[in-house]
Amino acid sequence: MTxxxxxxxxxxARQIGYNMTDGxxxxxxxxxxxxxxxxxxxxxxxxxxxxxxxxxxxxIDIWNAHLHWSWATPEHIAIAKDLLAQHSLTVAxxxxxxxxxxxxxxxxxxVAVAMGTTILGGNTSLTETDRPALVALLKDHGIKLGIExxxxxxxxxxxxxxxxxxxxxxxxAAVDTGWFGxxxxxxxxxxxxxxxxxxxxxxxxxxxAGGHDTCGYGxxxxxxxxxxxxxxxxxxxxxxxxxxxPEHEDPTEAIKASYTMLKGWLNV
Numbered sequence: 001m002t003x004x005x006x007x008x009x010x011x012x013a014r015q016i017g018y019n020m021t022d023g024x025x026x027x028x029x030x031x032x033x034x035x036x037x038x039x040x041x042x043x044x045x046x047x048x049x050x051x052x053x054x055x056x057x058x059x060i061d062i063w064n065a066h067l068h069w070s071w072a073t074p075e076h077i078a079i080a081k082d083l084l085a086q087h088s089l090t091v092a093x094x095x096x097x098x099x100x101x102x103x104x105x106x107x108x109x110x111v112a113v114a115m116g117t118t119i120l121g122g123n124t125s126l127t128e129t130d131r132p133a134l135v136a137l138l139k140d141h142g143i144k145l146g147i148e149x150x151x152x153x154x155x156x157x158x159x160x161x162x163x164x165x166x167x168x169x170x171x172x173a174a175v176d177t178g179w180f181g182x183x184x185x186x187x188x189x190x191x192x193x194x195x196x197x198x199x200x201x202x203x204x205x206x207x208x209a210g211g212h213d214t215c216g217y218g219x220x221x222x223x224x225x226x227x228x229x230x231x232x233x234x235x236x237x238x239x240x241x242x243x244x245x246p247e248h249e250d251p252t253e254a255i256k257a258s259y260t261m262l263k264g265w266l267n268v
Contacts, residue, residue, distance in 0.1 A: 002231070003239040004262060005092040006052045007202060009063035010255060012245050020247035027247075031065035042079045049087045055256050060089050061241045062115060064096030064122075069108040077114045084115070092239035093119035093146070093174070093200050100125045102133045109141035119239075121146045121174035121200045127162060138170035146174030146199035154183040156193035163197050172197045178204030178243065181222035182212045188226035195234050203227060203262070204243040214244045216254035217261050228265045 013020040015030035035044055045066065052060055067080050084091065098108040098120055105124055112120055120143055126134040127147065138145055145167075153159045163171055173194050177187035181204075191198065205220035207213040217224045231240070242259050244251045 002237055002266065002268075003059050003090075003092060004057070004259065004266075004268070005059035005061050005239045005241045006055065006057040006255070007061045007063065007095060007241045007243040007245075008048065008052070008066050009061075009095060010243060010245050010251050011048070012063075012065075013247050014250075018246070018248050018250060028065055031063075032068055032071070035066050036068070036071050038073065038075055041076055042083065045080060046083050046086075049083055049089060051252070053087050053089065055252070056259065057242075058089060059092050059239065060084075061093045061095045061121065061239075062091055064094065067094075067111060067115070068096075069094075069098070069104070069111045072111055077111065081114065091115040091117040092241065093117055093121040095174075095202075095241075096122045098122055098124040098126075098145075100129070102126065102130065102137060105134060105137050106141075109137060109143045112143055113141055118143055119146055119174070119200050120144070121202070121241075122148050123150070127171065131164075131167065135167040135170050138167065143170070144199050145171050147171065148174040148176050148202065149179050150176070151179065151183070153179070155185050156180075156190040159190075159194060160197065166197065172199040174200040174202060176202040176204060176243070177222050177224070177227050178202070178206045178212065178214055181206040181220065182209060184209040186223070188223050188230040191227055191230040191236075192234060198231075198234075198236055198238065200238055201227075201231065201236070201240045202243045203240050204245075205258075214246055214251075216244060217258040224261075225265055228262065
């Protein structure tokens with residue numbers, strides 16, 4: 001049965017008061033700075049999880065800025081594990097960028113293992129610079145890398161090209177339907193074309209092709225329900241992450257509405 005999860009990157013603009021005027025990095029940097037101090041980590045991570053469970057979610061995708069492999073100490077990890085258990089939350093994936101070196105990816109894998117997930121959903125340049133080392137690390141830790149399509153992957157074939165031979169089952173796709181919408185490509189068609197290579201899905205809508213202004217389901221150009229039907233058609237049983245990362249407003253109410261729509265389509 002498909003699991004529905006909350007993407008914690010939905011709150012990318014929260015630490016800057018939903019006034020993200022200088023791109024994703026502005027929110028990313030602010031969130032990392034807010035969550036990194038160990039003295040306040042338990043309080044701040046607990047508040048985040050409380051909001052997510054209040055929306056009805058029991059599964060989360062942890063965005064790197066909320067527990068980053070580059071700064072997560074054993075104490076951070078222990079706190080996160082304890083709070084996830086207290087909130088009865090399971091982790092579908094770790095989400096974001098996983099660095100440029102084998103050391104970076106190994107750190108990300110160790111955090112994923114500690115959080116009880118087998119999926120890294122995002123990107124690392126190691127897919128191109130040293131794929132054998134990447135595959136070896138993933139195998140050693142029992143982790144799969146779902147490559148997330150971004151602006152450069154304009155079609156399903158572009159993403160399939162990055163997946164390549166699949167690294168003996170360790171490399172696949174974390175499909176972001178919103179970026180296909182931005183690129184003017186039918187996301188439902190893309191899901192069917194990528195098929196068995198899909199490890200994870202970031203189900204996202206955007207207002208219009210050519211931009212990446214995310215929105216609640218049914219308000220943009222991505223055929224969200226058709227995407228769900230495509231996943232059913234190909235027999236996908238992995239997690240679907242509810243994703244909406246606005247730069248200038250709190251996404252909570254829109255996410256709650258989208259979550260309700262998604263549960264209705266799936267009859268859950």
